[in-house]
Amino acid sequence: KAGVTQTPRYLIKTRGQQVTLSCSPISGHRSVSWYQQTPGQGLQFLFEYFSETQRNKGNFPGRFSGRQFSNSRSEMNVSTLELGDSALYLCASRRDSETQYFGPGTRLLVL
């Protein structure tokens, strides 16, 4: 079974721009969660989608949004990028249990 995949793997943007990241879960997994990883803050929970509905949200500003499609693929969008948004963005998928499987991440650099 193919693992969780994320595209793109690397991205460079400038302040004020917006960005869209994509995550394809493991086949059969309907839940996709997104995390922001920075050196000082560890893994911070952004949101979780299940069957195209957001069912949990972390403490991030409204500039961070996401969606999920009928095939369980998920996208997250960050608008009006700030320097502090530079991070590794990880998605993770799971079936019914709590066990989450992570993708390789998208490394975003905001200049």
Next chain:
Amino acid sequence: GENVEQHPSTLSVQEGDSAVIKCTYSDSASNYFPWYKQELGKRPQLIIDIRSNVGEKKDQRIAVTLNKTAKHFSLHITETQPEDSAVYFCAATLFSGGYNKLIFGAGTRLAVHP
């Protein structure tokens, strides 16, 4: 609150020694506690997990213990090897908005010296 504290933030051991990483959580309803290992430049990988109805779980050189009363859990690695060098994250479920979400600790950077 939504909080998982993890200690130490860095840990350096000699090959063959044991390593212990400790985490505390705040939500008494938390019932699932996974541990992830993240090697440099790679994705976090689940190495072991424990549920609240179990006090200890072992898998070869790694073990996890859970003390529900004190709300803390620990990862124990015995006979450490250089390939154990990585960042380790603990996590705990938090029931919020009708569903569980995982809250992670800040991570422990383990260095195993030959």
